[in-house]
Amino acid sequence: MANALLLQFVHRRRRGAELFLLILALVVGIGAYAAVGLGVDGEVPTNLLGYGGWLAALVIAAHVVVRLVAPYADPVLLPIVAALNGIGLAMIHRIDLALDQGQADQQLIWMTIGVMLFVATLVFLRDHRLLARFTYTSGLAALVLLMLPMLPVIGNEVNGARIWIAIGPLGFQPGEIAKVLLVITFAGYFVVHRDALALAGRRVLFVDFPRGRDLGPILVMWGVSLSILILQKDLGSSLLFFGLFLIMLYVATERPGWLVVGGALFFGGAAVAFRLFAHVQQRVDIWLDPFADRNGDGYQLVQSLYGFAWGGLIGRGLGEGMPGRVPEAESDFIMAAIGEELGLTAVIALLLLYGLIVERALRAALISRDGFGKLVATGLAGVFALQVFVVIGGVTRLIPLTGLTTPFLSYGGSSLVANWVIIALLLRISDQARRPLPEATDESEDPDLFQTQVVKAVGR
Amino acid sequence: MSELTLFLVRVAYLAILWIFVLSAISVIRSDMFGARLPSTAAGTAPKPPKQPKAPPKRRGSPTHVAVIQGQNTGVTAALAPNAPILIGRGNDAAIRLDDDYVSTRHARIAASGDQWYVEDLGSTNGTYLGTQRITQPTTIGLGAQVRIGKTILELRK
Numbered sequence: 368m369a370n371a372l373l374l375q376f377v378h379r380r381r382r383g384a385e386l387f388l389l390i391l392a393l394v395v396g397i398g399a400y401a402a403v404g405l406g407v408d409g410e411v412p413t414n415l416l417g418y419g420g421w422l423a424a425l426v427i428a429a430h431v432v433v434r435l436v437a438p439y440a441d442p443v444l445l446p447i448v449a450a451l452n453g454i455g456l457a458m459i460h461r462i463d464l465a466l467d468q469g470q471a472d473q474q475l476i477w478m479t480i481g482v483m484l485f486v487a488t489l490v491f492l493r494d495h496r497l498l499a500r501f502t503y504t505s506g507l508a509a510l511v512l513l514m515l516p517m518l519p520v521i522g523n524e525v526n527g528a529r530i531w532i533a534i535g536p537l538g539f540q541p542g543e544i545a546k547v548l549l550v551i552t553f554a555g556y557f558v559v560h561r562d563a564l565a566l567a568g569r570r571v572l573f574v575d576f577p578r579g580r581d582l583g584p585i586l587v588m589w590g591v592s593l594s595i596l597i598l599q600k601d602l603g604s605s606l607l608f609f610g611l612f613l614i615m616l617y618v619a620t621e622r623p624g625w626l627v628v629g630g631a632l633f634f635g636g637a638a639v640a641f642r643l644f645a646h647v648q649q650r651v652d653i654w655l656d657p658f659a660d661r662n663g664d665g666y667q668l669v670q671s672l673y674g675f676a677w678g679g680l681i682g683r684g685l686g687e688g689m690p691g692r693v694p695e696a697e698s699d700f701i702m703a704a705i706g707e708e709l710g711l712t713a714v715i716a717l718l719l720l721y722g723l724i725v726e727r728a729l730r731a732a733l734i735s736r737d738g739f740g741k742l743v744a745t746g747l748a749g750v751f752a753l754q755v756f757v758v759i760g761g762v763t764r765l766i767p768l769t770g771l772t773t774p775f776l777s778y779g780g781s782s783l784v785a786n787w788v789i790i791a792l793l794l795r796i797s798d799q800a801r802r803p804l805p806e807a808t809d810e811s812e813d814p815d816l817f818q819t820q821v822v823k824a825v826g827r
Numbered sequence: 828m829s830e831l832t833l834f835l836v837r838v839a840y841l842a843i844l845w846i847f848v849l850s851a852i853s854v855i856r857s858d859m860f861g862a863r864l865p866s867t868a869a870g871t872a873p874k875p876p877k878q879p880k881a882p883p884k885r886r887g888s889p890t891h892v893a894v895i896q897g898q899n900t901g902v903t904a905a906l907a908p909n910a911p912i913l914i915g916r917g918n919d920a921a922i923r924l925d926d927d928y929v930s931t932r933h934a935r936i937a938a939s940g941d942q943w944y945v946e947d948l949g950s951t952n953g954t955y956l957g958t959q960r961i962t963q964p965t966t967i968g969l970g971a972q973v974r975i976g977k978t979i980l981e982l983r984k
Contacts, residue, residue: 379858388850388851391843391846391850394847395844395847399840402836402837402840405832405833405836406833442858443858446847446851450847681837681841684833684837685837685840687837709837709840709841710841713841716841716845716847723855727855
């Protein structure tokens with residue numbers, strides 16, 4: 368009976384609620400921009416109308432497209448993302464004013480590209496199950512993208528990590544796109560092989576190990592991408608990809624033993640990396656005692672901690688702090704700048720917003736009607752949660768710092784664009800999941816037809 | 828710009844941020860409990876998709892079950908959504924059949940939602956839908972013939 372009730376459960380469209388939240392989100396984003404102007408120059412910025420208009424146009428365009436092509440999509444995701452992006456832009460603008468640079472304009476351009484890709488994803492991808500056809504293609508594409516920075520001409524080394532490619536004047540991190548492609552690959556592979564992975568195989572200790580022919584291909588694929596990242600000394604992304612694979616394997620096979628195995632592998636790998644790589648040792652040393660070398664290696668983290676402490680509960684006020692003191696304040700360490708100027712109150716609000724994004728993604732996974740959609744949504748939620756945990760944990764000295772961008776807040780085009788695509792995919796999956804089942808229209812009198820379910824076919 | 832104004836701007840901004848967070852949460856809350864069941868929604872929202880769904884229900888809802896062949900031909904019992912109809916040779920059966928091939932508690936007909944099901948209660952000779960012996964609760968529609976021993980029953984309007 369409960370099941371019958373669940374089947375009759377109909378989601379509403381909630382596009383009006385989305386619009387209401389979007390307007391609030393715009394107030395949050397544009398308000399931050401105005402407050403920065405008030406704090407730094409003592410007056411509302413002269414280009415507030417142009418800036419606010421541009422931001423509003425982007426957000427409203429995204430909303431209209433969602434209304435047209437994904438009417439049942441989750442109403443909360445888009446406003447949260449718009450608010451985070453608006454706060455990020457205002458914060459980057461604030462740091463620009465402190466350091467006399469112009470990265471906020473570039474970030475606004477990247478946001479425009481991100482929204483355009485968001486719209487394109489929603490318009491051209493009418494059914495997320497289409498992506499299941501590109502399981503291996505997207506895996507190959509991810510590997511190629513990951514290898515691009517190793518190539519001699521376009522590859523580019525920034526701050527010791529070789530993860531950039533230069534296309535003309537634009538720098539780009541292909542790893543961010545590879546992240547999304549790998550989620551699709553893992554989901555497409557696991558949804559086909561999950562039964563074989565979970566049931567066939569032998570038991571060693573208390574973990575059921577699948578047969579090599581079932582797990583092998585995906586294991587190779589994952590191993591290659593992980594070793595590329597380790598060669599590129601990109602610690603954050605290696606951690607991200609490792610965790611992503613583990614989460615998806617666990618969800619697909621429903622075997623908690625994988626978490627034990629994965630945890631053991633992680634600590635083993637971390638110990639090996641600690642012995643082999645000097646930069647890992649350095650990161651751990653900084654984490655254990657940042658004040659040991661407060662003007663050298665530990666400078667960045669120490670300044671960030673000072674920022675949080677100086678900000679206190681409600682912050683110094685936008686434009687009143689000294690966020691320019693933290694190196695990389697506009698990218699990895701943007702949370703420190705926010706902590707200094709808006710305080711713990713705002714940091715908690717932002718963490719809550721990230722939590723809501725993850726919750727909505729997992730909710731879409733729960734109510735999704737097909738296994739592929741479930742796994743993609745779970746994977747994207749996992750990527751998001753891990754990334755936020757790793758970077759904010761690093762900035763606040765909860766865990767050793769590994770370079771990753773704070774989704775939607777940090778300066779960085781590739782990350783922003785990839786995250787907009789992730790949100791588009793989540794909206795598409797939740798739209799499919801919340802859409803009411805198609806009605807069986809029966810013209811004939813044959814009672815046998817009453818039971819026939821109409822299954823929506825994947826369009827060609 | 829005075830110190831006080833800047834303080835007010837700061838507090839106002841944090842308030843706006845939290846108003847946004849809380850309204851996002853309240854949308855999620857109403858999204859959880861605000862979804863409607865189509866059956867209860869008829870009065871509140873006129874939904875076009877409901878129209879095509881109604882006719883088959885009205886056309887196909889049976890009101891009683893009748894014995895159309897066998898010793899007890901002509902016996903009927905009214906169908907009620909909450910009262911399953913027991914069929915058998917026993918005294919507690921709603922339709923009591925004097926048929927040697929029928930068990931004491933042979934089968935029952937029950938409703939779930941707007942569907943009617945026939946379920947065999949572990950009878951010796953089985954319950955048949957057409958020529959098929961049923962092993963689990965099976966949906967029956969208007970005019971479907973259920974054979975129990977030498978008796979045939981039918982759902983009627």
